[in-house]
Amino acid sequence: MDLDRLGEFGLIARLASHIPHRSRRVVKGIGDDCAVYSQPGGNYLVVTADALIESVHFDLNTTTPEQLGWKTVAVNASDVAAMGAAPRFAVVTLGIPKTTKVNFLDRLYKGLGRACEAFGVDLVGGDTVSTPEHWMLSLTMLGETRKKRLFTRKGAKAGDAILMTGTVGDSALGLQILKSPGKKWSGSPADRKHLIQRHLEPTARVKETAKLAKSRLRVTSMIDVSDGLGQDLGHLLSASEVGAELWEASLPLSKPFENTCIKNGLEAGELALGGGEDYELLFTLKSEDVKKLLRSFVNYGTPVTQIGEVTARQGVVWVRTNGRRQTLRKPAGFNHFKENG
Amino acid sequence: MDLDRLGEFGLIARLASHIPHRSRRVVKGIGDDCAVYSQPGGNYLVVTADALIESVHFDLNTTTPEQLGWKTVAVNASDVAAMGAAPRFAVVTLGIPKTTKVNFLDRLYKGLGRACEAFGVDLVGGDTVSTPEHWMLSLTMLGETRKKRLFTRKGAKAGDAILMTGTVGDSALGLQILKSPGKKWSGSPADRKHLIQRHLEPTARVKETAKLAKSRLRVTSMIDVSDGLGQDLGHLLSASEVGAELWEASLPLSKPFENTCIKNGLEAGELALGGGEDYELLFTLKSEDVKKLLRSFVNYGTPVTQIGEVTARQGVVWVRTNGRRQTLRKPAGFNHFKENG
Structure with a gap:
């Protein structure tokens, strides 16, 4: 079967079936804006990851490196916000074409840094690797919320x-x-x-x-x-x-x-x-x-x-x-x- | 300046300077196998991310999809282990070339699933996106450890x-x-x-x-x-x-x-x-x-x-x-x- 017949959501459902959850601490797995994991202290951790691929999600002819950095953080912060949670920290993996200039990276990181400040996120680590041709950015963000204030996609009732x-x-x-x-x-x-x-x-x-x-x-x-x-x-x-x-x-x-x-x-x-x-x-x-x-x-x-x-x-x-x-x-x-x- | 003059570690140091840490809960940022974040309950969370890029880190002529899935989990579990921590959960982002067959993905996920079981990790979510040509896998793993049992790169003394x-x-x-x-x-x-x-x-x-x-x-x-x-x-x-x-x-x-x-x-x-x-x-x-x-x-x-x-x-x-x-x-x-x- 081809991917385009299955579609993105069919794909995610199919893949989720391969990965059973073992721990009771997984409150929510695949299927919401974030996964939810219970912390020993009583709060929930929420976690989300979004990848941006050059020529699929962005075009370096029309976006600046600062904007690209900003957006990579913002789209993940939006997923955390959609769970009723406060963003806490993030890790980023960058796939960087070998011909990239360091100045471009400095500007990208300026954008990442500004967005982290705006949304209250600490960028604590990541991985940088080289790619054959296209840029790739993947950011994982963790947030926290009190158990009672978790918002999910489930819960809407007739009349709301x-x-x-x-x-x-x-x-x-x-x-x-x-x-x-x-x-x-x-x-x-x-x-x-x-x-x-x-x-x-x-x-x-x-x-x-x-x-x-x-x-x-x-x-x-x-x-x-x-x-x-x-x-x-x-x-x-x-x-x-x-x-x-x-x-x-x-x-x-x-x-x-x-x-x-x-x-x-x-x-x-x-x-x-x-x-x-x-x-x-x-x-x-x-x-x-x-x-x-x-x-x-x-x-x-x-x-x-x-x-x-x-x-x-x-x-x-x-x-x-x-x-x-x-x-x-x-x-x-x-x-x-x-x-x- | 070109990237190859700076090198990977020069690059990481340079980029880290753009991102100040705001929260006291960041115990360790960039510069160890994992970043360390303190939890309200008193334990440490450790977090690591590793990206694997086709033709840089792997070659689909010599690796099976199952092996690729396994290795993506194992390399991150190894970083968590190096902090003295136990792996808990992970999110994965997959950049998938449009021509990929669903059967290939099923096999990839079988490998991810087997490694998650072997190392005690729950795969709780992620993102799947299409790429122009090459495969990209980025996995973020979280682990936990008691504060006293955190191992880091710092601490070796003469005579050890x-x-x-x-x-x-x-x-x-x-x-x-x-x-x-x-x-x-x-x-x-x-x-x-x-x-x-x-x-x-x-x-x-x-x-x-x-x-x-x-x-x-x-x-x-x-x-x-x-x-x-x-x-x-x-x-x-x-x-x-x-x-x-x-x-x-x-x-x-x-x-x-x-x-x-x-x-x-x-x-x-x-x-x-x-x-x-x-x-x-x-x-x-x-x-x-x-x-x-x-x-x-x-x-x-x-x-x-x-x-x-x-x-x-x-x-x-x-x-x-x-x-x-x-x-x-x-x-x-x-x-x-x-x-x-």
């Missing part, structure tokens, strides 16, 4: 509100702009620059998850939006064995995103739903707590928006701005072994 | 005995045989097969380090032999700010290694000193404890041998079998950004 931090779609549109250097884009260059930056220098919602974990708000499930809103919502819903209504009119879109879509005849809703790498938190909350949550985020700096509702009936109903109700069969998003679709 | 587990040189000679398919080797094919297997399926001295950590034997420093006996001894000695006498006549050589060297006119001592990937423990011990240690390893299954002595005077004196004393300037071994030498 679906919310997300920040805005959605910016990164996907930024990537689209980066990938079409020949295209004549209409609208403001500053808008396009903003979108590109959102793709190359994503943030991780470390402070926001800490705020939620400290509060008494009843968060029932959480995931970060990396593969795309539609696909990640799908992961959360299948882990929770529920469905959802998703409201197009409520999606939090940035001004640069809306403007660029309008000026270039792009379907904002579709792009926001299918595009990946927003690194925002997508979570569900007991509906009685929504008002209190929204109040607590007023003047906080990061918008939080309700974008739908959990339903007992499985599947996602995409409520369009024009009132039409579409059933999303297989949510769109990024699959490493298939073309987007 | 230098010991190692197992035998040295097998893996380097196995690699040499693999890399010269056209060469006519003299001696027994079974010997050569053994040496190749020692290269492709190394063990990690997890049980041996547990035995040492549980004992009252005063181990003063430890490292695993991955870059080569000469080079790794050099790391241990510079961390401890001491020197050593290394006795060629005492080096533990396997029969297949000795036979193959003799039949093919190879210098056994030089090869054992310079070759890498033995994944044996190299450690120092208060000289009064040597007898007791050697007694406790009789009939244990893994040989332990004294191969030298720590000296106050820095540098390594290589005492040849013929009685000559040579000063090793720069120990030989593997440098990822230079040719061996």
Whole structure:
């Protein structure tokens, strides 16, 4: 069988079956944003690893070494945040083409260092090896959380509100702009620059998850939006064995995103739903707590928006701005072994 | 500046300077076999990461997927063992060429699974991504140890005995045989097969380090032999700010290694000193404890041998079998950004 027939998630499930867990201290293995391991002291350790491969995940013609370093840390910090945990420490392995200049590495490490500082992570070690041709970065990050404040993909119940931090779609549109250097884009260059930056220098919602974990708000499930809103919502819903209504009119879109879509005849809703790498938190909350949550985020700096509702009936109903109700069969998003679709 | 002028260890030192540690919980950062992080419960977590790149670290014409999976786990377990710690859990990132067959991956995971079982590790998660061409595997392993039983490279004192587990040189000679398919080797094919297997399926001295950590034997420093006996001894000695006498006549050589060297006119001592990937423990011990240690390893299954002595005077004196004393300037071994030498 070929990899593209199995797909990334089929692959992960198949591979997980080879590796039984032996220790009771493994609270969660493969299948969430992080694995969870119980510590003797009573807290949980969460652990995640993400690899970035040149020409698959990044292009050195369009990203600076500083941005690459930043992003490598941020995408992992986002996974840690999605568990309700605080990032603690990380190790990085770098596969470096032999022709690399030391100056390039210094700049890469500057970016790693800045992101570590921003997200409260200590980079404690790693491995550097040479590669035949392409860059490879793999970062493993560990975080900690109290047992009671662990957020996972499982736990959403019918009637819960679906919310997300920040805005959605910016990164996907930024990537689209980066990938079409020949295209004549209409609208403001500053808008396009903003979108590109959102793709190359994503943030991780470390402070926001800490705020939620400290509060008494009843968060029932959480995931970060990396593969795309539609696909990640799908992961959360299948882990929770529920469905959802998703409201197009409520999606939090940035001004640069809306403007660029309008000026270039792009379907904002579709792009926001299918595009990946927003690194925002997508979570569900007991509906009685929504008002209190929204109040607590007023003047906080990061918008939080309700974008739908959990339903007992499985599947996602995409409520369009024009009132039409579409059933999303297989949510769109990024699959490493298939073309987007 | 080019990477090959800086070398791997120069590079690591330079990069470490970009990343200050913020938390007091970082007991050790870059510069030992593992980083060390203190846990709330009072134990230490140790963490290590090793990446294996196709055509740099392995060749799919000569290694099976099972062996590749096994070795990826074993090399990290060896780093954990070198800290006196017990492996607990690991995450793996796989960079997979798009043309890979699922059957190949199943076999790779079988190897990962077998090694996890052998060394007591739970594989709890990871990331799978596609690569343009070459395989990439990066594994991060976490282990635990009691604070008092942490072994590091620092701590050897003049007069301490230098010991190692197992035998040295097998893996380097196995690699040499693999890399010269056209060469006519003299001696027994079974010997050569053994040496190749020692290269492709190394063990990690997890049980041996547990035995040492549980004992009252005063181990003063430890490292695993991955870059080569000469080079790794050099790391241990510079961390401890001491020197050593290394006795060629005492080096533990396997029969297949000795036979193959003799039949093919190879210098056994030089090869054992310079070759890498033995994944044996190299450690120092208060000289009064040597007898007791050697007694406790009789009939244990893994040989332990004294191969030298720590000296106050820095540098390594290589005492040849013929009685000559040579000063090793720069120990030989593997440098990822230079040719061996």
